[in-house]
Amino acid sequence: MARCDVCGNEYDKAFTITGPLGQGTFDSFECAIHRLAPVCAHCGCRIIGHGAEHAGAFYCCANCARHAGVIGIDDRI
Secondary structure (H helix, E strand, C coil): CEECCCCCCEECCCEEEEECCEEEEECCHHHHHHHHCCECCCCCCECCCCCEEECCEEECCHHHHHHCCCCCCCCCC
16 A cells, blocks of 8 residues: 555555656545645635646636736636
């Protein structure tokens, strides 16, 4: 059995993720999100959807990007 890098649970169905924001072994998607999902530069929440990116900063939505001073960004076109 593998041990989750976040919560320490030993689980026979643990999985490993390798990506541009890091890697790890996890027992759930919740733990994987906690460790690997980017954080909104405005509100600090974990971005688990598409989000938005501007000048190297990640935002959970266009509203947060606008509050951070990004001009011309919309959630939908």
